[in-house]
Amino acid sequence: MLKAPPLSVYVHMPWCVRKCPYCDFNSHTAPTSIPAEKYIQALIADLEHDLPLVWGRPIGSIYFGGGTPSLFPASHFATLLSAMRARLDLRPDVEITLEANPGALEHDSFTAYAHAGINRVSLGVQSFSGERLMGLGRIHGSDDIDRALQSLSAAGIANFNLDLMYALPGQTPAQARHDVKQAINAGPAHISYYQLTIEPNTAFAAKPPVLPADDAAWDMQQAGMDMLAAAGYGQYEISAFAQPGMHSRHNMNYWRYGDFLAIGAGAHGKITLPADGVVRRYAKHRHPQRYMQGAEGGGWLAEKHVVTDAELVFEFFLNQLRLKGGVNIDDFGPRTGLQWTVVEARVQKAIDMGLLAVFQQRVRPTDLGWKFVNDIQQLFLP
Ligand code: SF4
Structure with missing residues (x-):
């Protein structure tokens, strides 16, 4: 019998300084000036509209993903989080994660984001090598990473994740090991260590770079996992490694097939409705301009459907088998x-x-x- 599982909130912030050639996320090159105020008001109106789906259910985690959420100043997160507190039942220990890119922190320090209510940061480092970062088309260099880590430390945010990729164009196993070593030395609570893959409809798919051979990629994966284990990072999911008790609560809820309220351009949600005996999936309009038209444009919802029994089985195993x-x-x-x-x-x-x-x-x-x-x-x- 269907029962409402734990509930999280995902908030999508759709702009980046520029599009990385491997990226297939819903990210758009930022205009000279992001319409931040207008977007935050659209998020609040969208949330308001979705409230009847989740009346009274406690929220265990909120995740600001993108895109590059750190392109938005901290004051906007303070506005949004106070609107969320007024409308949702946030657990006292709610995990609130901000995805940040080392090259997109010119607006505010992490201290300002912490004051706004952020208590966990996921930093898109990807590599510590300037050459590899250039090959990935990233906007940041290793100096930006150092500055971001110093800002995290000054803010007292110990609960942070570093995203690290391996099997990068031109990367050797020794270089990949060096990246893992530097990530461990930075002392994060959590490390996501995953292989670069070429996704359809990306610049890399149109013009593929030369990637390390499969056996070299395998070496990088195994060596990285061994180093992380030796440094006390337990693997709890295919690509996720954490110090004891420091797993991502938000991602755990995905993988355990929990529920997600989704707000923001292109955000995807899943809500269990026991009274109706159904699980519903839905998505919001992808393009930021269309999304911001909101109520005047006919709403934020692009599509919704009831998950069939066969899909429920597959989705449940697809997620929980990752753990x-x-x-x-x-x-x-x-x-x-x-x-x-x-x-x-x-x-x-x-x-x-x-x-x-x-x-x-x-x-x-x-x-x-x-x-x-x-x-x-x-x-x-x-
Ligand atoms: S910063 Fe992240 S979301 Fe933005 S384009 Fe690059 S990979 Fe995509």
Whole structure:
């Protein structure tokens, strides 16, 4: 039987200084002056409109993603967060994350963002090498990273993540290891370590760079994981590593198939409606100009649909199988409204193949299964 799971809020800030050639997110090159005030008012109006979906449900995390949210001055986050506090039931220990880019912090220091209510930062470092950053088309250099880390330290924000990529154009395994070492030395609570992939409809897809060979990329992945483990960063998801207790609560809610209220241009949400017996997905208008037309333009919503039973099964396994802790059998019924018997044969097939094992109400990928998570996920395709 469907039950409302934990609820988070995702807020999309859609502008970047310029588009990175590997990026397939909903990010738009910022105009000379961002219409920040107008956008924040549109976010508040959009939130207001969505409130009936989540009356009375406590919020465990808020995530400002993008785009580059740090292009907005801290005062705008203070306005938005106070509007959210007035309208939503934020838990006293709510996690509030700001995605920031080292080259886009000219507006404010992290102290100003902390005063506005931000208590966690995710910094898009990607690499500490100036040459690799140029190859990625990033706007920042290693000096910008140093300045951002100093600003974090001055703000007393210890709960921060560094995004780090490997298998970059021209990168050697030794250079990738050096990047991981520098990331560890910066002392973050959390590190996201993930491989550069070429996504369709990006500049890199149109003109692919030369990437390291598969065996070199494998070395980088394994060496990076070993170094992170040795430094006390436990892997809890395919690309996520954290010091004890410092996992991203917001991302954990995604991976555990929780609910998300989504506001902002192109934001995607998922809301469980137990009274109607359905899980709904929806998306807001992608283009910032269209989004900001808001109520006068016919609203913020671009599309919504009820998730079918077959999609619920796939989405549940797609997400929970990413976690080292595996799939929580007790979550399945409340989050999909379906009986476990619907998936038993497929789970058994993966167990027979040696890819999954059952342990204390959890179905976990085995050591072998962890290498073939994509294949296991495909067993649950609609
Ligand atoms: S900074 Fe991030 S969101 Fe913006 S274009 Fe680059 S990768 Fe995309």
